[in-house]
Amino acid sequence: MRVNFTVNGRPQEADDVWEGESLLYVLRERLGLPGSKNACEQGECGSCTVRLDGVPVCSCLVAAGQVEGREVVTVEGLADYAKERSCGTSLQDAQHWSAQGQDSQTGEGTELAPIQQAFIDAGAVQCGFCTPGLLVAADEMLERHPDPSDADIREALSGNLCRCTGYEKIMDAVRLAAARQSEGV
Amino acid sequence: MDFLRPASWEEALAAKAEHPTAVPIAGGTDVMVEINFDHRRPEYLLDLTRIGELYEWEIGEETVRLGASVPYTRIMEDLRPELPGLALASHTVASPQIRNRGGVGGNLGTASPAGDAHPALLAAGAEVEAESVRGSRLIPIDDFYTGVKRNALAPDELIRAVHIKKADGPQQYSKVGTRNAMVIAVCAFGLALHPSSRTVRTGIGSAAPTPVRAKTAEEFLNAALDEGGFWDNGKIITPSVAKRFADLCAAACNPIDDVRGTASYRRHAVGVMARRTLMWTWESYRGTAARTEGVA
Ligand SMILES: Cc1cc2nc3c(=O)[nH]c(=O)nc-3n(C[C@H](O)[C@H](O)[C@H](O)COP(=O)(O)OP(=O)(O)OC[C@H]3O[C@@H](n4cnc5c(N)ncnc54)[C@H](O)[C@@H]3O)c2cc1C
Ligand code: FES
Ligand code: FES
Numbered sequence: 001m002r003v004n005f006t007v008n009g010r011p012q013e014a015d016d017v018w019e020g021e022s023l024l025y026v027l028r029e030r031l032g033l034p035g036s037k038n039a040c041e042q043g044e045c046g047s048c049t050v051r052l053d054g055v056p057v058c059s060c061l062v063a064a065g066q067v068e069g070r071e072v073v074t075v076e077g078l079a080d081y082a083k084e085r086s087c088g089t090s091l092q093d094a095q096h097w098s099a100q101g102q103d104s105q106t107g108e109g110t111e112l113a114p115i116q117q118a119f120i121d122a123g124a125v126q127c128g129f130c131t132p133g134l135l136v137a138a139d140e141m142l143e144r145h146p147d148p149s150d151a152d153i154r155e156a157l158s159g160n161l162c163r164c165t166g167y168e169k170i171m172d173a174v175r176l177a178a179a180r181q182s183e184g185v
Numbered sequence: 186m187d188f189l190r191p192a193s194w195e196e197a198l199a200a201k202a203e204h205p206t207a208v209p210i211a212g213g214t215d216v217m218v219e220i221n222f223d224h225r226r227p228e229y230l231l232d233l234t235r236i237g238e239l240y241e242w243e244i245g246e247e248t249v250r251l252g253a254s255v256p257y258t259r260i261m262e263d264l265r266p267e268l269p270g271l272a273l274a275s276h277t278v279a280s281p282q283i284r285n286r287g288g289v290g291g292n293l294g295t296a297s298p299a300g301d302a303h304p305a306l307l308a309a310g311a312e313v314e315a316e317s318v319r320g321s322r323l324i325p326i327d328d329f330y331t332g333v334k335r336n337a338l339a340p341d342e343l344i345r346a347v348h349i350k351k352a353d354g355p356q357q358y359s360k361v362g363t364r365n366a367m368v369i370a371v372c373a374f375g376l377a378l379h380p381s382s383r384t385v386r387t388g389i390g391s392a393a394p395t396p397v398r399a400k401t402a403e404e405f406l407n408a409a410l411d412e413g414g415f416w417d418n419g420k421i422i423t424p425s426v427a428k429r430f431a432d433l434c435a436a437a438c439n440p441i442d443d444v445r446g447t448a449s450y451r452r453h454a455v456g457v458m459a460r461r462t463l464m465w466t467w468e469s470y471r472g473t474a475a476r477t478e479g480v481a
Contacts, residue, residue: 001188019186019230020220041221043214043283044367058282061217063210065188066234137281158366159280 005067007031008077017064024048024059026067027074035075035132039161046160049133050074056140058159075132078139082113085143115139118177119170126164134160138174148178189231194238194316197343200231202318205340207231211239211254212286214279215295239290239345249351250314253290253344260289268349270356270375274305277360280367290344293329296336296395303330303396304375305358307388310350317341323348330395354378355466355473359458360390361446371446374434374458378466383407383416387459392438392451402433402459419471427460434459 003014003026014030022041027033027050037047041060048059051073059072073081112120115138125131134157141148141156148156153174162170189207191197201207207229210216219225233239239254242264249267251260257275261284265272271289278284278301292302293313312323315338329337338344356377362368373390385406387399409426410416435456440448 019188020226022217022221042218043279046280046282049282055285056282057286058214060221061213061283061286063188063213063217063220063230063232065190065230066210066213066232068190156281159282 001065003064003068005069006071007033008073008080014064019063019065021064022060023050023052023062023064023067023072026064027059027072033074033076037129037132039129044161045130045133046137047130047133049136049160051136051140054140056137073136075135078116078135079111079113082115082139083111086114113139114180115142115174115177118180119173122169122173122176124165124169124173130160130162130164134162134170138170138177142174142178142181146178146181148174150175186227187229189229190235191231191233192235194236194345197231197233197236198316198318198341200229201343202341204229204231209233209294209343211291211294212256212283212288214283214287215291233290233343242346244351247351248348251289251347251349253293253346254288256286256288257284267351268305268309269352270305270309270358270377271302271349273356273358274301274360274373274375277301277358277362277365277368277370277373289347293336293344293347294338296330296334298333298393298395299370299373299391300396301358301360301370301373301390304373304388304390305356306347306349307396307398308356308375308377308386309352310377310379310386312348313337313344314346314348315339315342316345317343321345327398330397333394352377353382354380355469357462357465359462361454361458369445372438372440372451372454372458374455374462376459376462376466378470380416380470383411385410385463387434389434389438389455391445392440392455394439397437397439399434399437399459402430402437405433406430406463421471422463422467427463430463431456431460 001017003017014026027036036050036059039045039047043058043061049056050059053070115135119125137160145152189200191200208227209231211233239252241252242255243250257278260275261272289302292300306326311326313329315322315324324337331337358375360373361371370391372392375388377386389397435452438452438455440451442448
């Protein structure tokens, strides 16, 4: 079957999609967006987290056919998405923005989203496999809770597993991003 | 495989009538795991995510009519006053990502003994609104679970909504697992005080082939509370009464040994949760207007 939907602000068409295929598979194998990771395919690890109509979900558990006509944001589009949001665009509009230039497809060469920069600065990335999912989940949490408590952060990231960092640096990174966001840096 | 995408409830019912083996898919948090792991290759997937009504709820005089696909996140955030037990249970499900997609309709569809909605629904009192092209019926929650991962739906039926009694007193939900997030219950316990009918209802998860109520325990407690005038005098429940209630709840279990826990541990833990949830809810009942109004 054919699936039409929007990814990172651009209309996409995936062809020859098998009816039982997941959104994660379509993103990685058909649209060349390997940012979302596949670690468990059963919703346990969160490394495949994307936003579907603004809501964080495990893309491995969304059937491809369910995204027909919907809007998906992956880690590749996070920088543009965050930029759009910080330019004072309403949330509604931010969810319907349209990406600029080629780079937003692969994510290469674009500026980083504040949450991405904070992960680097705080040393929250080791092997990096969990990172894309954590970035999408953390960015969405900061949208809802600009001044999160540690409990808010832990709750928001409780669906994302990391086997390397021990989570402390990830906590640091999210606190750093929140602090920078509130200072308008 | 065919992917059916009905745009309306009527279309969905017609599709289910035409293809009774079609597997409905809502949040997909059970269905997609089975497909990803090749445990299931349905001939038809019936996508329910385009049907707006399934994501809505109505708060009535006595019940909340909860659309089958309302995600757990909405129940936690928007329905806590009316459905405190179900809101607590919802918060123990998996993770934010799963709670954003999964809902009570899917939990009922799967009818796993470990499903977290079930003990809360049993304790609160609920009816499942099932519909087919033949018509609509309300299935009492006590009759809904018919076996391990089996339910009372006919092949052509879909769940439209669940009608859940609005809380008329404190409710609690307790779950044993190895950590807070992403845990399938080793066992779970829901309890609701119903001061307006002066009854207590329970629900036990993961400790029998289906979710069950501890009916003998409820009958014992209802009689003991009545005899001692507890609903009026608001006294602390006598430890011997609480103990007997806990023992009868443990006795209502018919658990198995599995990787998550042994049968005897489950029975023990259900007793502990029964006593604790009774104490917690009774403490808050003693402090509420419901009782003082009753006395005055
Ligand atoms: C990582 C992970 C952790 C989990 N943890 C928990 C947990 O802690 N507690 C818990 O209870 N569950 C848990 N689950 C299971 C699952 O999330 C729940 O059972 C959820 O409620 C399913 O809802 P859904 O909308 O995603 O269902 P789906 O997967 O879409 O459907 C589930 C079943 O219900 C049927 N169905 C769905 N909607 C209808 C309808 N309207 N009418 C008739 N049949 C219907 C489907 O055909 C299918 O058989 C977990 C799942 C995952 C992947
Ligand atoms: S790959 Fe989707 S949650 Fe692990
Ligand atoms: S950095 Fe390796 S899994 Fe998190």
